[in-house]
Amino acid sequence: xxxxxxxQAGFATILAIAAWxxxxxxRRRLTAALLAACAIxxxxxxxxxxxxxxxxxxxxxxxxxxxxxxxxxxWQTGQFFLRPNEKIQGWLMGxxxxxxxxxxxxxxxxxxxARLSMEWAYLLCYPLVPVGxxxxxxxxxGREADTFWFLVLVPTYLCYxxxxxxxxxxxxxxxFESKDSSSTKSRLFSLWILQKGSIQAISFPSAHxxxxxxxxxxxxxxxxxxxxxxxxxxxWIAVAxxxxxxxxxxxxxxxAVMTLVxxxxxxxxLIPSALITxxxxxxxxxx
Numbered sequence: 431x432x433x434x435x436x437x438q439a440g441f442a443t444i445l446a447i448a449a450w451x452x453x454x455x456x457r458r459r460l461t462a463a464l465l466a467a468c469a470i471x472x473x474x475x476x477x478x479x480x481x482x483x484x485x486x487x488x489x490x491x492x493x494x495x496x497x498x499x500x501x502x503x504x505w506q507t508g509q510f511f512l513r514p515n516e517k518i519q520g521w522l523m524g525x526x527x528x529x530x531x532x533x534x535x536x537x538x539x540x541x542x543x544a545r546l547s548m549e550w551a552y553l554l555c556y557p558l559v560p561v562g563x564x565x566x567x568x569x570x571x572g573r574e575a576d577t578f579w580f581l582v583l584v585p586t587y588l589c590y591x592x593x594x595x596x597x598x599x600x601x602x603x604x605x606f607e608s609k610d611s612s613s614t615k616s617r618l619f620s621l622w623i624l625q626k627g628s629i630q631a632i633s634f635p636s637a638h639x640x641x642x643x644x645x646x647x648x649x650x651x652x653x654x655x656x657x658x659x660x661x662x663x664x665x666w667i668a669v670a671x672x673x674x675x676x677x678x679x680x681x682x683x684x685x686a687v688m689t690l691v692x693x694x695x696x697x698x699x700l701i702p703s704a705l706i707t708x709x710x711x712x713x714x715x716x717x
Contacts (some may be wrong), residue, residue: 434496434579435473441587442466443632450649452594460507469502493567493575496583497560501627503590504637508629510594517599522678526601527670529679535656540673548670549616554663555638556623562645569653581696582644585689589637596634602675603630617674624676635684636677641670643689 431439446466449459476495480488540548559582575689602621642664650657668686673676695701 431473431477431577432492433494434583435476437583437587438496439470441503442469442581445503446592449509450511450566452510453480454509454512461560462506462509465502469664472499474524490572493563493572494560496579497563499561500586503587503627504568504633506644507590507593507633508631511629511631513597514599514631515597516612516697518596519604522598522680523601523604523661525680526672526678545673546614546616548666549614549620551663551666552620552670552674552676552695553616553623555667558642558663558667559645559658562649564626565653565656565660566648568630568657571652574648574652577696578645578648580701581640581648581689581693585640585644585685585692586637588688588692589633589640589685592635593631593637594632596632596666596681598632598634598678599630600632600676603636618661620674620676631670632677633679634681634684635688636668636671636682638671639664639676639682639685640689642667644685647689647693 446463449462454462473495476491479491483491542617562582563575566572566574573632642660646657646660646664648657649660668682671682672679
């Protein structure tokens with residue numbers, strides 16, 4: 431099995447087991463277990479495809495299989511959210527109020543186009559990972575897919591692992607968001623997606639920022655021009671997450687830190703070579 435498959439199957443299994451230790455209803459525990467079972471079945475079918483498909487097609491399937499499975503741990507994490515912790519939530523809101531007050535004092539505001547571009551940027555959270563993988567493959571670097579997934583999945587799933595211990599509603603659910611946000615069609619579409627597919631709580635740290643930054647750093651290493659574009663988009667996604675009330679500022683920052691820690695460990699050859707191949711070339715901007 432590839433490293434990405436071990437990560438996804440292992441993490442889903444750990445969350446399923448944790449659900450039976452956590453004080454949850456039987457229904458929530460069974461949901462977490464069923465999601466884990468679905469992930470394991472899909473991964474197993476992917477492995478069996480090697481006996482049916484040509485080697486090249488089977489390899490491509492393995493490259494892309496993590497895409498549909500990436501949200502399984504997110505939905506599992508949602509089973510752990512029962513109610514917000516008022517103390518934690520108050521601390522998060524207090525931090526955002528302080529930052530918003532600081533930004534107001536400096537006269538930092540966003541115009542209509544900037545607000546609209548933020549909503550577009552936030553919508554990029556969803557296709558950014560597969561587009562990033564597609565960019566890597568288009569550059570003839572499909573062989574680095576496992577490295578790509580390791581540096582995207584590990585920080586993202588670490589964010590999910592912390593989330594149950596920081597139960598809080600997103601700022602938008604509490605009516606706390608920047609006045610710069612507006613009810614454009616793009617924002618309404620984002621809110622509709624979140625209403626249908628989110629766990630109605632924040633992921634702490636921000637998994638959106640963690641995964642987006644992971645994609646950006648991988649591309650920055652292998653395809654610098656594309657990486658720079660993705661990095662700019664990631665920055666705007668992070669700003670949009672705070673301004674639009676999708677995330678608190680502190681969990682956006684910690685999401686980025688989570689990815690930087692994993693990426694730095696890869697750069698420093700601290701990750702066993704049995705998992706992924708460590709890079710031989712360092713990024714000048716991070717030296």
